[in-house]
Amino acid sequence: MFLGRRFLSFVLVAGLPLVVALMPNAAVSSEVKARAPSVSNGVASCLIALARPLNKLPSLPAAFQLVTWNIEKGNDPRWLEELTVYESPPELILLQEAYIPSPFEHLVGSVRHQSFSKGYKSGHLQTGVLSVSSVMSQLHCALTAYEPWLTTPKATTVTRYSLADSEKTLLVVNAHMVNFEWGVTGFSDQWAQIEWVLQRHEGPLIVAGDFNTWSSRRMELLEAVKARHNLKSVVFTPDRRTTFFGSPLDHVLVRHLTATHSHVLASGKSDHNSLWVNLRLN
Numbered sequence: 001m002f003l004g005r006r007f008l009s010f011v012l013v014a015g016l017p018l019v020v021a022l023m024p025n026a027a028v029s030s031e032v033k034a035r036a037p038s039v040s041n042g043v044a045s046c047l048i049a050l051a052r053p054l055n056k057l058p059s060l061p062a063a064f065q066l067v068t069w070n071i072e073k074g075n076d077p078r079w080l081e082e083l084t085v086y087e088s089p090p091e092l093i094l095l096q097e098a099y100i101p102s103p104f105e106h107l108v109g110s111v112r113h114q115s116f117s118k119g120y121k122s123g124h125l126q127t128g129v130l131s132v133s134s135v136m137s138q139l140h141c142a143l144t145a146y147e148p149w150l151t152t153p154k155a156t157t158v159t160r161y162s163l164a165d166s167e168k169t170l171l172v173v174n175a176h177m178v179n180f181e182w183g184v185t186g187f188s189d190q191w192a193q194i195e196w197v198l199q200r201h202e203g204p205l206i207v208a209g210d211f212n213t214w215s216s217r218r219m220e221l222l223e224a225v226k227a228r229h230n231l232k233s234v235v236f237t238p239d240r241r242t243t244f245f246g247s248p249l250d251h252v253l254v255r256h257l258t259a260t261h262s263h264v265l266a267s268g269k270s271d272h273n274s275l276w277v278n279l280r281l282n
Helices: 013-022 031-035 043-051 185-198 216-228
Strands: 039-041 063-070 092-100 113-122 125-133 139-146 153-162 169-176 205-210 250-255 257-265 274-281
Touching: 039 043, 043 139, 043 185, 063 205, 063 250, 092 113, 092 169, 092 205, 113 139, 125 153, 125 169, 139 185, 153 185, 169 185, 185 205, 185 216, 250 257, 250 274
Parallel strands: 039 139, 063 092, 169 205
Antiparallel strands: 063 274, 092 125, 113 125, 113 153, 139 153, 153 169, 205 250, 257 274
């Protein structure tokens, strides 16, 4: 959410049957929690996790689909419908302003593994950044920054996946960037956290999410991050990304990957539109 709109909590039960019906072979299971990697909190812990030997886990295919979307804390319970508009769900779903427990919690479809990093909490509703994948992540790092004015947390989830037919691994950064400040100090500090992690990974890379790039200074800082890590922006034509002050807020940045198709799905179920990208390993 890019404006300070208050939100309402709601009951999720109504949304669950829809996903069960549309995701193939959906069933109840506790396997997701039992096998999930432990969370590495903070930059130092994440760097240690990145240095550990890789586990032998199922791999993402060399060509896969990704969607990134700020779901506005699920204010509209119909948001789940947007992720089931196609016959097969994406291999990677990156959500900002997500919440736990999530609708994915007890589902076993082709997308089922969750990595959640805590952000803002209001009452009993814990929001944050959620990465959902078709295969288990090698690691799960949770980075936390704070809004300079509001002092509320902004989360980043870092995950790493094996890739089919490759010795390389894919690092995925799902970020919800600092928003409420006139300058860029907090925004820059949050990117500095993320860059500590990026510089420890030499292989394929995705950095995506709600970057809150609503000013020229923020866009300039983002361009500098891209240059330092050889990241390229996925282009959307037509570009229906949500904007503020004329600048797009949401981005998908990639390295050593090619976007074979990309589009923006206009949504009335959130204050952001969702970004869909088909990617192929170079």
